[in-house]
Amino acid sequence: MELQTPDPTDLSLTAPQALRVIKRNGDVAPFDAGKIAVAMRKAFIAVEGDNVSASSRVRDFVEQASQAIARAFLRRMPDGGTVHIEDIQDQVELALMRAGEQKVARAYVLYREEHARARAAAGAEIEKPHPTLNVTLADGSRRPLDLGRIETLVFDACAELENVDPNRIVEESLKNLYDGVSVDGVSQALTMTARTLVEKEPNYTYVTARLLQDSLRREALTFLGIAEEATFGDMAEFYKPAFQAYVAKGIEFEQLDPVLAEFDLERLGDALDHSRDNAFTYLGLQTLYDRYFIHRDDVRYELPQVMFMRVAMGLALNEDDREARAIEFYELLSSFDYMASTPTLFNSGTVRSQLSSCYLTTVPDELDGIYSAIRDNALLSKWAGGLGNDWTPVRALGSYIKGTNGKSQGVVPFLKVVNDTAVAVNQGGKRKGAVCAYLETWHLDVEEFFELRKNTGDDRRRTHDMNTANWVPDLFMKRVFDDKEWTLFSPATCPDLHDLYGAAFEKRYEEYEAMTRSGQLKLFKRVRAKDLWRKMLSMLFETGHPWITFKDPCNLRSPQQHAGVVHSSNLCTEITLNTSVDEIAVCNLGSVNLAQHVTDGKLDDDKLKKTVRTAVRMLDNVIDINYYAVPQARNSNFKHRPVGLGIMGFQDALYAQDIAYASEEAVAFADRSMELVSYHAIEASSDLAAERGRYQSFEGSLWSQGVLPIDSIEKLKTERGEKYIEVDTSATQDWQRIRRKIADQGMRNSNVMAIAPTATISNICGISQSIEPTYQNLYVKSNLSGEFTVVNAYLVHDLKARGLWDEVMINDLKYYDGSVQPIERVPEDLRAKYATAFETEPKWLVEAAARRQKWIDQAQSLNLYIKGVSGKKLDVTYRMAWFRGLKTTYYLRALGATSVEKSTVDRGTLNAVSNQASGGAPAPQAQPAPTTREPRGVEDFLTGKAGSGSRAPSASEIDDLGCEACQ
Known part of the structure; x- marks a missing residue:
């Protein structure tokens, strides 16, 4: 049976009337989706015979696929087109092809090619003469299409x-135009045409x-009254008046700070x-x-x-020569040498300049304090800040409540409220609220804390929309290494453990353990440390949470040990600042484009040096x-003045030097580059102190004692014990x-460096995220702006240099999910250089991170990829x-070895953009529990059985939107 090419203009499935189809002869007809299903049925019949149309398998597939195709176009053009x-x-x-119906797809492709050749031979590919096309302007009037301008x-x-x-x-775009097309429609056609060629x-x-x-x-120019349209060349003239009109409009609309009008706008323009x-x-x-x-x-x-x-x-x-400094800052930002964090880009120069990235709080063990902390979360989240909450002080399940003579329900019910608050207060309507709860590993509720992100169990004791992290003492890790017991306590009966670390923590913890044996402490639980560790890892694999962060290196290497205790990290695990009931730690982030x-x-x-x-x-x-938004944050920030300068584009920098991520050379570059950033950043902060004054709590800090981040490793070695740490110094x-300069x-700033995930600002700069290896060499990236x-x-450039970039290579990359490893004609050195995240052994990520950590006074947001x-x-x-002295880790990205699905990526998918910025699309989760896997026990996990049901996170999941709260 001959496979008939469908006429897609005859379909019927919900679609806006404004969505239309351009036929090959240039005519335009309403979009109608039912014959997508007809076309697919005919394709199956052509290969498998007439009886296949009665198959429930084919019927269900055709119905679902036709609706999915219609939705793809609706996402691409929600307002019509x-x-x-x-x-x-x-x-x-x-x-x-996605459904694995390769024979049917091949027959469909061959039929399309056959008919395309026939049309070309008959001259049928020529459409309506383009000079006859008219464009509809915003006021409804029409004018001839200006081919010269196009x-x-x-x-x-x-x-x-x-x-x-x-x-x-030009040729492909004109084919997609019709008589009466809008001005925006012309621009959209040009953009869409160019976008389809990116993969090539x-x-x-x-x-x-x-x-x-x-x-x-x-x-913008029309709104500002500068011009109705402009070419790239025109902007050399139009940018300055547009800038001046913009400042006036922004102040008039009460969106920009009126002080901006006091700048010399001529000079800045x-x-x-x-x-x-x-450069974008x-x-x-x-x-x-x-x-x-x-x-x-x-x-x-x-x-x-x-x-x-x-x-x-x-x-x-607040600069003395505001214009000179503004131009200096502008040069740095617009060149992409450095990029400020998302809150700073959102709000700098506006009437509500909330520029900070992260806020860390400690929640006290009393009802007023708990709900005050939740209120603070809401206020901080409203103005676009990522939150880290320390919940360790809150008494555990079963603890005595003196005021009511009752027993506590523990931490978990309050965390459910925190979760719902994060959903309700969605960062000023711009992004999903983002919060992470931290709990120390000795807390009696920690086992239930592990399970907060599970998709099974009592949903009233689950938090599906917030993050969780373990705050792990060194003593616990020693007990794991030595296969010893571990005791869980309620902070109500041992509150001082919260503020202790290092040798002091070990001594006091062992005293409490002795009290359990003497009968002085009744509320506790003894477990095997290795069993608890295995449960931590099992939940991390199954749900992506809680993350694993280490209390003692964060405190023992903190410059601010004299001023308080680091009780948690932030949403993205790179900030390690002191918190208390009176102080909410604040960090201000930005990243150097390496x-x-x-x-x-x-x-x-x-x-x-100049950039830093x-x-x-x-x-x-x-x-x-x-x-x-809250006074505790202001007090803390002015007292300590911490900042977090990080890096991004690490993978790009390796490519530019012809270095593979999984190599000693990459580890050495991580060491060398971070040492230079640290060197210049610390010196810059000291020189600012000479100009502006020291931060208030400087005296008594490690800085004041001449102890730099590289020196603080010795204290960690001493307190932990030499057998439990190995760090290059x-x-x-x-x-x-x-x-000498600091002494003088x-x-x-109390803290100067932290490496954030840079989820969005790296996109703006067109580089790899933070310190991450390449996710895939060819894929679709999804975020709230759509799919790209x-x-x-770099790979394309190297393949072209060796004469290997062709259609076959593109199709091979699609078939192998962006991996060059299975493609035999790719030389071995390029396979090593372009190994993707899941093809890079995690030890290389850890080794590079360890070399960076020795130079950083805070921490780094380190994802681990394990195949x-x-x-x-x-x-x-x-x-x-x-063991390598890392302070924190972030997401675990786990890819099961036996269930990796190939996805054939074609033009339709690679370029199907869904512009959902204003549509309130839910933010994708970075590592949801795979829906194909049933919950498994610890023994299954440890023997590797749990791994067989895992899958890779999608591009949407890798581009975790929670990270954007930081950067």
């Missing part, structure tokens, strides 16, 4: 980019971004560099548009360079300018000079993390 018939057929083909836009977008074809974009040539992501800017410019708009990738620019640009009545009137200048001005408010500082295959120390010094100044300014810089000048093709440009996961591999990996 046009779809070409070829795009619909691409989706049908993709659905068949060519100008496209050729501008392709300027100075290799291996891109502007003529191809990475430079098309820059072309797509530049074409997208035509819409951005038209929207002259400093705007319109050429830097060309499509993902980066779309992310800015959807979620960062200031808007009024859903009209974005902020342009990219204007946004960077607004942020720079906001950070320069890739921008590799020149001719080497790290450029001079450039790095300016970045530290910007971060210090945040403290004085910041809006504080080599150095290359003149650290004695820094010690002091420090401006991500292809490893073919088993209890033994997790046990070894996390023991190694502790």
